Structure formats: structure tokens, C-alpha cells
Amino acid sequence: MIRTAVVGGSGYSGGELLRLLLDHPQVEVVAATSRRLAGTFVYQTHPNLRRRTTLKFTSPDQLGPVDLLFLALPHGEAQQRIDEFGRLARRIVDLSADFRLRSEAEYQRWYGAAHLAPSWLPRFIYGLPELEREAIRSADLVSGVGCNAAAVILALLPLALAGWVDAEAPVLAEVKVGSSEGGAEGNPGSHHPERSGVMRTFSTFGHRHTAEVMQAFGPQDVSLTLTSVEAVRGALATVHLRLSPGLRTQDLWQAYRKAIADRPFLRLVKESRGLQRVPEPKILAGSNYADLGFDFDEGRGRVVALCAIDNLMKGAAGSAVQCMNLMHGWDETLGLTFPGLHPA
Amino acid sequence: MIRTAVVGGSGYSGGELLRLLLDHPQVEVVAATSRRLAGTFVYQTHPNLRRRTTLKFTSPDQLGPVDLLFLALPHGEAQQRIDEFGRLARRIVDLSADFRLRSEAEYQRWYGAAHLAPSWLPRFIYGLPELEREAIRSADLVSGVGCNAAAVILALLPLALAGWVDAEAPVLAEVKVGSSEGGAEGNPGSHHPERSGVMRTFSTFGHRHTAEVMQAFGPQDVSLTLTSVEAVRGALATVHLRLSPGLRTQDLWQAYRKAIADRPFLRLVKESRGLQRVPEPKILAGSNYADLGFDFDEGRGRVVALCAIDNLMKGAAGSAVQCMNLMHGWDETLGLTFPGLHPA
Amino acid sequence: MIRTAVVGGSGYSGGELLRLLLDHPQVEVVAATSRRLAGTFVYQTHPNLRRRTTLKFTSPDQLGPVDLLFLALPHGEAQQRIDEFGRLARRIVDLSADFRLRSEAEYQRWYGAAHLAPSWLPRFIYGLPELEREAIRSADLVSGVGCNAAAVILALLPLALAGWVDAEAPVLAEVKVGSSEGGAEGNPGSHHPERSGVMRTFSTFGHRHTAEVMQAFGPQDVSLTLTSVEAVRGALATVHLRLSPGLRTQDLWQAYRKAIADRPFLRLVKESRGLQRVPEPKILAGSNYADLGFDFDEGRGRVVALCAIDNLMKGAAGSAVQCMNLMHGWDETLGLTFPGLHPA
């Protein structure tokens, strides 16, 4: 058993972390912080946890030492206080964007501001276990993942591992996203009558998560385009790319099977019959699976690669808990067995 | 042609009014006010009106005299400035709750505050044409309707006109509502991830619209219960009541047919076959129709009476324009011909 | 470890059962039957179970003896073959409507046909653990529950246990339901463009689940009214009733606290502040909880009692697994710990 705390427990990623940690057989949650909600029950904010915990939010100032600290703060806050957090726990998993990029210059380029704790950047491992599993096993400091980046990276992973992505052609990633990506704080655009039922391409070029994809796969002309659709959870990446010449569909089948073989949360969904033929985020709500699919146009050498995830799980809290499992040498899937629902 | 202005044009009822008035053959819209958005194009707020008008919002302070003033302000503001508005226009249609109740005491009871312009209260006619058509024809001052009240009143109307509602038994009105009822201003409860997909009984006793139903039908133990469901527009009233003894289903058919015969926006939806058997708000979005239905349990003398409306049309702007038509002796349906969509 | 099989595993309740049983620490699933889908993988129908099981559907004719048989067949089929099923397993939990009513006459009255195996009716215990826990502990044959009946019974339970429901006044239960209630087979009314976004009061009097409520609480004038709303899972019962005179709100608090104290899947949701003030089905998807709430109008002695459930869990598969746990003396909550999601 290890002792953990969740800093920033009132947001959506924080709530998912608490749901997972409260049921995790190796973990004791000693604190969940929220400056604004200190003194109120966690279940008053995350009503699914009613009768599951009587924990109350505490002020972050009252935090004591723990074995592992989960940071689920708004972007920009973790880097301000990382020294302080580093004194409280040897191990940190930070879900924000603050420590995802190894390069200070890249951080400055994509986030438009100087990083406040650049010496910490190279110490963090990028927390996508399907990409960095071995490094995470021996890491003390692990970052979170951008939910859209996670979907795009995993869509590309089997083909990138095989070395088949044509670096001369652009990679165009169209990501469809639900409203929980925007976080727990409302804004005019999240007002239900305005947000409900949208098909809104709100980001065409230059989304910050692009940086994570480029860091994962090296030089490549990658573009992310994001479209909000009607959903609370879920992200679907539909990624268009070109492969090196000479490949056949059966080669791709092999590459996908190889990639998922020892990655327990990847699944290949590519059926020729029935209703459930392609990856679909809606059946993944609450689950840590990433469902992959692909179609290959042999004649033109073009692939449409698909990846469906729950943005708050594989794209945030689920991967974070999976990292914790790896960091402690536990079974990677511990506490992450909820498979999603059908129908949903 | 008359000259009109919409005060409070940036809200949802104001936007619906503008959509209707800009296409109305007898109306010129000379101004739409919004203190906050003064100087911006109306279509930047109401994007459906792009390429339909180049009108810009103006400050309410710049308002000049017009023939008819539509007030679509937040509740409480019209009564503060009614003397001023009365000097600008002989005719006023106020969509807020400020002048719906004739009795100052009832206003105080339901709204918890003294009315600021009580002398104006008896001068306004309640603006539901199906209930007050003759009085509206000769009125200069007409109130709006509460959208839930409108749905419940219309559900009851055929049976109330027939004099069959048993005054000894309670009338329980269960109203299901969409998110646009809450207005254009966001709040924590309207944040999409929280509001999406709800079934939330948020008001059980004492909703203010109850007062309008009681004013319409006199002494009766009426309760409104409101449940938010997933929709932007639409309200469905499912009203439980008891009838006086001795009635048969065919009597009710006659009462409904009589009630709708000379009320062009009422329709009876009661089919024995097919998909479209009962009133359904979703096909009414943008339409001024109120669709009625009923089931009668002859043995117990109990009725379930149904009414579906678009809360922003028959429950707000549509009825207001219909009132304007009546006040000027025009065809009641002028500018209100959009029938809704199928599918929707 | 016991050996179980699910007969009728391709439907929605069957799929939920399989999800729960495949993760249950005391259960081995030896078969899931589907005549139509025999030979195909279970995960091709229930895609959330991909990489969780390689079980294939088998024909019901191939079924061998097991310790406990779950029947999830369309209504009417279990009673045709109950003798056969009785030979395969000592213990049966039947999720259909076939064995919920103890009285043959009541079955005939509500289902409009003679029961085909009336001698079995009194041998089954009604499978709502919150109502019949002690009887279930020693039972071999347990029925399922009607999902709407379960929501209404649980809404009423604390007040009925206290003996406070006024038997002279009608109980009007307004239930809002999602589309999964209609089952996995499509019909014209379930076609997405027609079903999406509805508020459709499709049943006003005489719904069959009424019989289960009346069986639970004895003579009482109970009516269920059902309204379809936009959701896949979830049912919310908003129940209007009158109490015996002289009660205060604090009495009701005590009755609710007492009722939930030893019923681990009941929760009282009644907050004065925050967003999460009332029971809400959407956070319960996949969960076995039933969230209760109430409002009391002391002056008129009237209550609005609320109960939110997932119709496929507490209203079907969840209660069935909870019954299995009780029948074997295991912890009632075994395998039922998923708490639902926030946001959802």
C-alpha cells in the first residue's frame, strides 16, 4: 500500500483519478485538495463517489508528505510550485501540460511563454505507457498526456513502430471531441444551448497537442484539426497519412497485431460484419482502452488510421494510474478493469 | 407597416422575436437594444440572421419613439422602467414575468418582492391568445407568458372550457423542459458536461409559473413539477387531473375538437397507429403550434392531458407576435407560418 | 467458484450480465447462448468485452448443467421452457417478466394471456434485494424486476416502510426513460431520427410494471406514466403521493436514513447547495446504485419522491447479480463496485 494525494481534485481529471484510486487495491488516498471547495465532501462535487468515500477536500496548503503525488491542476500551476511538490513526494505524476515536452524551446514555441521550471523538463518521462513503458517503469517523475495527442499517437503507433510512415507526406489528424475536454469550469461556449449538438471545427492549425505528436515520432509534417461534437466524453482520431511504397493490407494487419500484443489496453477493431466494425468512443466511457482501426488504399498508399479513447481515461487519469502501476512494478492493469458499457 | 423595436435583443426570446419580425410583412424593425453588445451586428449574436439583416445593437438609451415596443429584458427590469417605455410607444408587449399577474398581492407572494409599478399591473392583458384573444384585440399593453404556464394552461384548456375539471382533486402538471428555458446567460448548471443528458427534477413545489395557471382557471389545487431533459428547445406538459363524473371518451374528443376549431395554433395529436401518435416538442422547434393530446381512464375519471410547445415560440416570442397581430387586426397567423421540421 | 450460464446473452440485459459476471471473483461463465448468433464471438455483439473474453455464443440447445442459470430471454419464452431450465440448474435468476407476479390471476390481468407455467409462479421470489433481501438469501428461484417498477418501488420504499403513505390518495409515478428500455431489437420508433431528442409520453395508464408496484405495497391506487427522453440508459421516477397527517420534514429525513442504512446500494441525494442536489440517472450508467430524493410540502401533506437508476443495472442485470450474491451468502456488493462516472 502506498499513500497518495490528488492535488486539484475538483476538476474532471481529478475526479476520475479519485474514482480510480479509491478502488485501487494498493493505494490509500490521504488527501484531495481544492482551495475553493476545502471543507466540502468530495462526493458533493463528484456525485458518483457518494457512499464511496467520506473524504473532504482540503486546502493545498495543508498537504503533507506522501509516497506519490498526482497533480491535476490547471495548466501552468504545477510548474510554479514544482519545487514545493517535489519536497512532498518522491514520485509525481502530473496530468497538466507543464512537463510533457522535454525541450524548453519547444515549450516556449507552442505555449507562447517561457517555462518557469525548465530544469525539471528533462527529468519527466512522457506518461503514455504504450509509448514509454520501459522508461516509466524506472521513473519517479511522469507527465500526463494531451488527450488529443494520445489519440493521434496511438492511431499512428503500429505504423510508426513498423517504420512505414512516409515522412515526405503530411499527416493530417482530424480529431472529434466531447465537451469534457474543456474542463469543469464553464465558459460562454460551454453553455448547453450553444454547445449542444454542435459540429464545430474550432481548431484548424497549430493546436498545442501537435507538439506531443511530433516529439513522439520525430520530424514529420503533422497537423491536428479539432472538431467539437455532441458528447461529454470521448475522442476519435481519424488520421490520414501515406505509407512507404510496396505494402499490402495483410502487412498492416501484422503490424497492428504485433503492436497490440503486449500492450494490454490496445484493441484492434476491424470487423467486416455486424454493427461494431470500427472504433467507437462511446463504448469506452470510463475505460482505459484505446481502440484502433485502419483502412488502407493499396493503390495510393494511403491509410486512414483510427483511434477511439475516453479523453478522461486513456487521455488523462487512466494513463496516469497505469503509469503509477508501472512505476511500482504492479500489474499494469491494476484498478483499471472497467471495460466500458454497451449500449452507451 | 408599423415601426417596432426590441428591447433586450441579445437574449434567446429577443433573438426569436427578431427572426420573426424581420420576416413579418407588416413590420419594420428600427432598433434592437443591448447595452453590452451595442455596436455589434445582431447576426454576430444570432448567427441564423446573418445575411438577413445588417442591424446593429444599440444602447437602450438611444431608443426613440415607435409604434410598438417589445420588451425582452431579464425579469424585474421592465417594471423599473415601464413609465419610460410607456412614453416611447403606445403599444407594449412585455415578454418578462413583470406584468403577467393582475394582482399585486399574488405577485408579491410568488416573486417574494413588492412590485415596483403596481399601478400598471391591471392595465396589462395576459398574452396567451388562446386564452385571451378578444381582450388582446383591443389591448395596448400585453404581457408575455411563462413557457411552462403556457404549456400547462393549453393542456388544460379544452377541459377547462368545457367546465369538466374536478376542482376537488389536485392538478399535477409534470413539465419536461429543454435548456433554453434558462436563458442565454450561462451558469454552472448549464455547463454542457453537467447539463447534457440529464433527467433532473429541479423544481417540485412552488414554481412561479403556477401562479399564471391559477390565475387562468381560478381556485384549484395546482402543482407544477419541472424536470430538465436533454433538449435545447421544447416543453412537454403531462398533466394529471380528475374530471367530474359521467363523462365518456367521446365527450372529450368533442371538447378538444371544439377548443381547437377557432384557435389556429392548436392541434390535436391522438393517433392510434404510426409513429406520430402523441404531441412531441421536437417537431415544433421554431413553430408557434401547441400540440395537444389526452388519455382518459373512464373508470377512475382520470385524465392525462398533454401539451407540447417550443418554449421560445408559443411559450415566448411566437405568442408575442401573435398578440401583435391581434392588436392590429391582422391575420392572427401572419409571419408565424413556419410549421417545424420532420425529422428533427 | 460457481459455474453459470447466460441464456439470451445477445440482448442488452444479457450483455450487462456478461460484463458483470466475467469480472466476478466467484463466478465462471461457461456459456452464453444466442440461437441467431451462435458461433460468433460475444465481443462482436458487446464490443466493450473485446479482449476480455473469447467466449462465443452457443445455441441454447447445447446448454449443459450449471450451478446457476441466468435467463435473459424475451418476455414469454422463459415460461415456455422453465421445466427444461429447471433440470439444468438448481438455481435460476430470470430477468424477464415471466415470474415476477406471484398471482396467476394478476399475470393474466396485466399480460392479457394465461401463464404457461403457473405452478412455478409462487416458487419465485421477486428479485429486488432492497425489498426482499431475506427471502432471496434462502431462495433458489428469483425473478428479475421491471426497470420502471424498480425505480418506483425504491422511490416509495422509505415512506412505505415507515407506513406513512396515505392509501386514500392516488400515487402518480411519472417515469422518464432512455431508449435501452426498448431492448436490442430495433423498431420504427427506435430509428434514430425519430427517437432522438424526444419528450414522448408513450404510456399514460395501465403499464404492466404497475402490477409489480401494487404487489410490493398492497392495495393502493397506483398509476405509472412513462415518458421517453433523450438518453440510452437511465430511468428517473418522480412520484407524487400524499402522506398521513402530522408529519414533518425531519421525520422524512429519519425515514430515509433508516431505509438506506443497511441497504448498500441506496443513497440519499438531497443537497441544499452545489450542482449535484438531486438524483440524476446519467451519473449512474453502469452502476447498481439507486439514488433517492424527496421534497415534502408539509402544508398539503404531499411528497414528490425521486429515484434514479440505470435501467440495465439496478433495473435488470445489477439486481440479478446482487441476488446471486445473496443466494450464495457472499457480500452483497461483490462484483458490483463500479460507481458510475462524473461527468457523464
Place this chain on the structure above:
Amino acid sequence: MIRTAVVGGSGYSGGELLRLLLDHPQVEVVAATSRRLAGTFVYQTHPNLRRRTTLKFTSPDQLGPVDLLFLALPHGEAQQRIDEFGRLARRIVDLSADFRLRSEAEYQRWYGAAHLAPSWLPRFIYGLPELEREAIRSADLVSGVGCNAAAVILALLPLALAGWVDAEAPVLAEVKVGSSEGGAEGNPGSHHPERSGVMRTFSTFGHRHTAEVMQAFGPQDVSLTLTSVEAVRGALATVHLRLSPGLRTQDLWQAYRKAIADRPFLRLVKESRGLQRVPEPKILAGSNYADLGFDFDEGRGRVVALCAIDNLMKGAAGSAVQCMNLMHGWDETLGLTFPGLHPA
């Protein structure tokens, strides 16, 4: 006044046609046919038309001569009976895919079957007025448009008219679509619990509507990828393309402004502030507008071009009525003034 009939009036496009034609000031609808529903009221199928028409469906065999015939039959049926229809009316607007392609060979390639009336193919004009307005003015035979093709063609139109699309680079069109695209007949995939809330990339390469885009713009490597999302109506095309070198953003502004200037149903939606910054299908339900937008990455010469439409209006019935207006020399916008709703 001209006399028209709608053949295949029970489908969704047929219903939209009837809604538009019944309110059109120059048109008398003399018949709507449906073999299956002959004898029933049109409003029993299209409930929005209740109290708007007492027309009943008739058998197509009873059809007599009219001035203009709208064909809204399932794909493949119009070509079987086009000689017969040609005898009934001088003018035909066919909404199906049967006469959209001028080339018999292309039809065979994309539809996988020989065309049954190839001599008629070159006689039809492609019925997208924004593309073929002058030809339509003098045409007697006009085809419909594929809804996805219409969205993609209009997204590309301003840049194609300017001659700036780089023919060497692929055009990747990602189209998000609602459920009404699938038509009024249900199928297992349209069952609400399966279809609700999806993000389902169901077509990656080779969608038939691709042929219409290629016919419009000539040799170009065009791909359509289609993703179903939660909506009944609406299609959003997000089109990725490369431009010829040397262009600046201000050039694109001019090209767009020029393209929409004399096309009354095109609007450019590209705001730097406010909620309504980009094209959004949901405000277009029931409207004939196509809202366009774009973003230009000057450095890489890449554009993301956007077009939002209502698939049943600009993508079907709206364009068909607009063609009728042009064919008769009437104002292009006659009977097409509904601007859509906000909020929606």
C-alpha cells in the same frame, strides 16, 4: 402557379419538399405518392404538416400530368421509370443519385452497376445552383445533389473559382454527418441505443459522392471520409487542401467575398470574436443556407475549408426548390426564407 407532384413523398427528402412546396406562393401540390402509405394523411407521416394540409398519399400509379415532377425515390428507382415520368411532366427534378453523373462509365464505376437509362444522363443538369445556375435556368431536367458532395463542393467553390487549388496535392474532405442522411427506413445501425452519441468513421475511401466532387472540379485526387456524429440533421465538411504558391490570407478573403456576392444562400462565417465564429450546421436546420469558412496557413500553403449545411435542405430539398425557382425565372429565394434557429 404551376402544378407539381412529389413522387416518393414519405421519405425525409420528400417530406422536406412537401413542407417547402405547400408554403410556396407559385406552386400547387396536386399529389404526393407513397405506395405503402396510400390513403393515409401526409401529416400522419410528417407530423409538422398537421393542420397545414389534408393531402393524402396516393399510389404512384394514379399520377396524372403535372407541370413539374419532383422525384424523391430510393436510389435506382427513378432510372427504371424515367420514360414514364418524362411523359407526365415536361420538367423533372430528381433528388436521387440516378442522374447526377453525366458519364455512363463513371456511373458504372461508382455505383457498380450499369445505368438503366443512360441516354437520359447527358440531358440532366447537376442541381447545385451555386455551381450550375445558368444551365439550370434553361433546363427542363435537373438532378439532385449528394448531400456530402454538396458540402464539399461548396467548401471548395470560392477557391476553385479562383483557380487556386493545387492539383498536385490531395484534397481530403472530412465530413461529419447526422442520422437523417441514412433515410427514413430504419436499420440495425440506426437503432437509437447504437446510433446515439456516436463518433463513427464509417466510410474512409471510395464514398460515391466523391464522383460528384470530381465531376464538378475536374482531375484532382479527392477523398471523402465520413464520420457519423450525434445529430439528426446537418453536415459539416472540413476540407484539407493545398493552394498554389504566393497567396496571402487577404487574397482568400477576396475570393470568398466574390464567390458569395451573387450567390444568395452562401454566407461567410469567419469571426475573430464571440461564440459564433465558424460555420455550424445546427443553426441551419430547415434552412437553405450554406455557411462557409476557412483558415489559411500561409507558410505551408495549406487551407482548411469549411462548409456547414442542412443535408435535407441545401443537400436535398432546398436546392431542388431553388432549382425549380430558377427554371421558372422566379426569384431564386422564393419559399426558401426560413433562416434557421438560434439557439438550436
